[in-house]
Amino acid sequence: MFVKAKRLSALTLSPVLTLMAMLNAGAAKASSVNMPPGVTTVGQTIYGLHMTILWICVIVGLVVFGVMFYSIYHHRKSRGVTASTFHESTKVEIAWTLVPFLILIVVAVPATTTLLDVYDFEDAELDVLITGYQWKWKYEYLDEEGENVQFFSNLRTPQSEIYNTESKGEHYLLEVDEPLVIPVDTKVRFLVTANDVIHAWWVPELAVKKDAIPGFINETWTKANEVGVYRGQCAELCGKDHGFMPIVVNVVSKDEYAEWIGSKQAEAAEIKKLMAQNFSLDELMERGKGVYDRSCAACHGANGEGGLGNAIAKSPIATGPLDGHLEVGINGVPGTAMQAFGGQLNDVDMAAVITYQRNAFGNNMGDLVQPIDVFNHKKG
């Protein structure tokens, strides 16, 4: 009988031991079975809290299930036992009300200090405004150094990988065309908001998850202490392509960051210059296709065939008067999912994509839109 009981306990314990081994292995680096401790002090504290409460649950569970399985094994009718009749004990009841209460207090103390830490937004060295859009993120650098630096970050995984016509890359669904770049060892404050519906900005290894709520600005912060690329996703259901708006954060050295922000500044100045230029049809079509694939294809189809949004091919708008087409592109259609892209695309990109839509997918309007036309339309 002793051997039997031993085998029984080995059997019940073995999955637990396997789990323990898996979890401990996971603690070292990003794991596929456990929360990543991440690269921030707060994240590591949260990880510690998570493991503490997990172990408390495992131990309580082992005791409760241990008693239960002992009882199931020994107190069964087939072993010829007769049932006792006891059915209350105030002492025991008080004990198992108080003991869990005390355990909870032990957990509540570190939980409270961690929470206060997370809510300490003071002394941030860099502010970044994050705006959630259906289905992409926009990053704007708010301090002087990063003035004028703002960009959208779109999913880079091609449709062909998603629809299984090509094999999937290493960072399938977790790659973007332009990642957020922040310096290492710097307290970065994120101001989080949204343009349409609620999104949530989540990067597990930075231990940040904050809802992006249209019309309100939430605060959160991180201070990464290791250079690297960290990936996350939108965590709040935000419509059709909720699963396709990843987040990539490049944490770089302070020098690299200064260099990068400088190049972004120069890029912004370049765009300003481009806005005064005239382009040929070919130039606009080439630029327009890129913009279309990033910003329009999700709703209007890769070949303008439509989907969540109307078809572009042969559409009355894309084959109608230019002014009406510009109006829809720049100001959107209120009350529908068609957003106002005037604030999302610069005038060069807007001119390019409108030109592209009017001359692709069998639409042969032959007309050209120049950045100045977009600028004039915006002015009214």
Next chain:
Amino acid sequence: MGAHHHGPAKGLSRWLFATNHKDIGTMYLWFSFSMFILGGSFAMVIRAELFQPGMQLVDPLFFNQMTTLHGLIMVFGAIMPSFVGLANWMIPMMIGAPDMALPRMNNWSFWILPPTFLLLASTLFMEGGGPAFGWTFYAPLSTTYAAPSVTFFIFGIHMAGLSSIMGSINIIATVMNMRAPGMTYMKMPMFVWTWLITAFLLVAVMPVLAGAVTMMLMDIHFGTSFFSAAGGGDPVLFQHIFWFFGHPEVYIIILPAFGVVSQIIPAFSRKPLFGYDSMVYATASIALLSFLVWAHHMYTVGMPVAGELFFMYATMLIAVPTGVKVFNWVTTMWRGSMTFETPMLFAIGFLILFTIGGFTGLMLSIAPADFQYHDSYFVVAHFHYVMVAGALFSMTAAVYYWLPKWCGRMYNETMGKTHFWISFISFNVAFFPQHFVGLAGMPRRIPDYALQFADFNMMSSIGAFVYGLSQLLWGYNVISTIVAGKPISDEKVWEGAEGLEWTVATPAPFHTFETPPQVK
């Protein structure tokens, strides 16, 4: 008195005009089973799409409609009506009453449901598709950005709420007024107690849900801005209102399940329930606390830190009465004389898996840790442990436990046990890995996922398919019992079962307790 017995009416009118609590209970149970199959088939679509990375079967918008309708139908169409059906059948028989207090309202509260869910399911075929904003329907995704079918969804929620409120009023009226002489409140069976408390919760929070959907209706059609910041409203207000309903709602689902398990474990341990009084107090405290913890679903919306702390402490506190219940059940088994027929197996399955769901619930209550858990598959795993292995396992146990009394025939025990073991194993294969992918960073409600989540998702899908299929075995066992099960006639079907329902004839006659029994 008593010599003249009415039998049931003949044909369709027996069901259309039913006022008998047993007939209405039966209809509720079959209705919820059919919704369970429908909602389950939506889950199969979800798991099939998630079987491998990449989009294979459905488009992302349809996937969102599946997750939404799966949740709505399982919560409002399957679990809730199934326990109302059980209450209809069992509460009068457990308290020695001849029927429910308000039989005609009972009829109405049932017959609202089939058209409601027909309407809800029909939105799938409407232009723009059905609701695709999750069962929690957060504004503005469910208002400004929703398909036109959202108006039908709002109407459906109103109707389902109306049905629930009427059902609860009926239960409250029955329990308060129709108990047999001598049955004081503290002598009521635990199932009756848990349902009484549940009914009060329902009456308190269903109108709040009705308020939320009415505000949505106004925002969509009448130009108000309750949930739009552009007009001076607040999208987060929606979440506060929704979860003020939503958190008590999860206890509405689980409390009757506690009641069922509190009947079954003593019966098969052949020993009275340990700590009856503390069970009643624990149930009442869980119900009261459920009104004070709603914002733990919203730790990441940006509440002030004082709010976070309050909701964290209040939520952690729920572990205490819940723990008391689990300890009481285990102590009931202690030094009993146990046998393990199918109802007991499901009750023990409930006890183990619900406790695991309770542990993850405790983990989720820790606000800073929840910043990592929130809206991940960890949460999906957590609530399936309490909703499926909690509420549904308990419901399954109840059906096996009382079915012989209902139809006077014994189900096939081997098939029942097979059903249990397949369910228990496949449930864990389906949902345990979801803890891992959630912790590792997989958000919920996504139709496609990164490659590192592939293995566990495939495992999860296989478990879900097996679990889904094995429920057909349950349906088959129940139907073949009703049609051709071995007839039995003992009043007391189970050796250790206690309670008034086991004093009436087997099968339970159309009318029971026309003369109230005397309870000592």
